[in-house]
Amino acid sequence: MPDQEPLGSLSVRTLLVMSLPALMIGVLSALVLWGLERIAEVLQTGLWETAPDALGIPQDSPWLIVAVLTLTGAxxxxxxxxxxxHGGQDSATTELDSPPPPIRAVPSVALAAVLGLAGGVSLGPENPIIAINCAIAVALCARFVRAVPTNVAVLLASAATIGALFGTPVAAALVLTGTVAAVRGGGSLWDKLFLPxxxxxxxxxxxxxxxxxxxxxxxxAYTGPNAIDLLSGFAIAAVSAGLGIAAAWALPRVHRLFHSLRNPILFTTLGGxxxxxxxxIGGPLTLFKGLEETGELIAHPEDYSAGQLALFAGIKLIALVVAASAGFRGGRIFPAVFIGVAVGLCAHALFPSVPLGLAIACGGMGIVLLATRDGWIALFLGVALTGDIGLLPILCVIVLPTxxxxxxxxxLEVRAPGSPGAAADS
Known part of the structure; x- marks a missing residue:
């Protein structure tokens, strides 16, 4: 990120004055996210329900699944x-805090993201929507609120979008703690977190x-802690993280394979x-970004055998790698959560003595920790998935060896040639 020194040296008066643009950026970022998701939902309904019904094609038809995703890729x-x-930067090479695209690229980023969300691609909205909102915030502040520096506008839009995505500002505060702690200048951590x-x-x-x-x-509700829960919880988190490590190893290699075709029409169509x-192979539950499908798994865990849940996790893992490698625009956190939850439910199906909430939380935490390299957001998602704050103490222990x-x-990203760590991906 650009130098963020101005955020560390803001006075109380300036914080109060800048609260208004911060709130406005928050509202605008949520409206953009909500609008794009509604557009994607309408298009999704047309592709997966209205058109098949009109043509007399069953909605779970294998031919429909292949056709829609291939056409989405094209x-x-x-x-x-x-x-x-050109759809902005390749999502496989970006993080949540990557620099925003120029404002002229926003329509193409939005279009590519909506098509992927509606078409069933196994990526979430987080990377493109953060890029879109940051670009809009930077452009608006440069035009109308010049007192807000570019780097602060980016930070505020990122925080606003994360808060909107997860439904709570706690997620943004946790994700950005490391970023703002590194800011030079006076003031406490919460002085720097105030505006985000x-x-x-x-x-x-x-x-x-x-x-x-x-x-x-x-x-x-989790009724522990019990000593055995530490062992079983870590085992689940370790398996989940191990799947993430496998995906991280495969991603740059599969990315090179697809991009060797050079023409994006060819490699995204092939990816689709x-x-x-x-x-x-995996069925409809392994399509789309994975949030609603995660809820379906958690709501009815008894409907799926351990073998089915293992299949869901494996197929979604491969789909995540393919989608991120083949030029689709989207984030990797939401499908990773689905994979982790499927791992946790599989463990619970094999060993019913493992508490359900612990299995879900540790499964989600393991792969998210690998995907984000952020213990705070991994802990947050582990607790948020279950809504059980009673799990927090044992998760704080399990997260350490994980x-x-x-x-x-x-x-779990592709580094540009010449960047640190790029050689390790070769």
Missing amino acids: AVGLVVRFVPG VAAAAAGAITMRMLGSPALAFDVP LVLGLLGV WLLVTRAPL
Whole structure:
């Protein structure tokens, strides 16, 4: 990120004055997210329900799954190839805090993201929507609120979008703690978090007012801790993180394979075809970004055998790698959560003595810790998935050895040639 020194030296008066643009960025970021998700939902309904019904095609038809995803790949490829802005930066090479694209690229980023979300691609909205909101915030502040520096506008839009995505400003505060702690200048940590939390709170509240559900599912309360839970919880987190490590190892290699075709129309169409075939094998639950599908797994765990849950995790893992490698625009956190939850439920199905909430939380925490390299967001998602704060003490213990497992593992992203760590991906 650009130098963020101005955030560390703001006075109390300046914080109060800048609260208004922070709140406005929060509301605007949530509205953009909500609008793009609604557009994607309408298009999804047309592709997967209205059109098949009109043609007399069953909605779970293998031919439909393959056709829709292949056509989605071709459509995204056309956007990346021909639309000004070219869909923004390849999502496989970006993180949540990557620099935003120029404002002229925003329509193409939005179009590519909506097509992927509607078409069933196994990526979430987080990377492109953060890029879009940061670009908009930077452009608006440069035009109308010049007192807000570019780097602060980026930080506020990122925080606002994270708050809107997860339905709470806590997620943004945790994700950005490391970023703002590194800012030079005076003031306490919460002086530096003041404006990002304000923006995140505005984003989260706006999304809740618009009817978006919170990220929490109904799971029996955890009644531990028990000594055996430490061992079983770490085992689940380790398996989940291990799957993430496998994906991180494969991602740059599969990315090079697809991009060796050079033409984005070719490699995204091929990627869509592969995703369609994976969807036929794994079924509809392994399609899309994974949030609603995660809720379906948690709501009805008894409907799936251990073998089915293992299949869901494996297919979704491959689909995540393919989707991220083949030029689709999207984030990796939401599908990773689905994989982790499937791992946890599989462990619970094999060993019913493992508490359900603990299995879900540790499964989600392991792979998210690998994907984000952030213990705070991994802990947050582990608790948020179950809605059980009683799990927090034991998760704080389990996250420590899990961190040692992932800290030297490859990142779940593709580094540009010449960047640190790029040689390790070769």
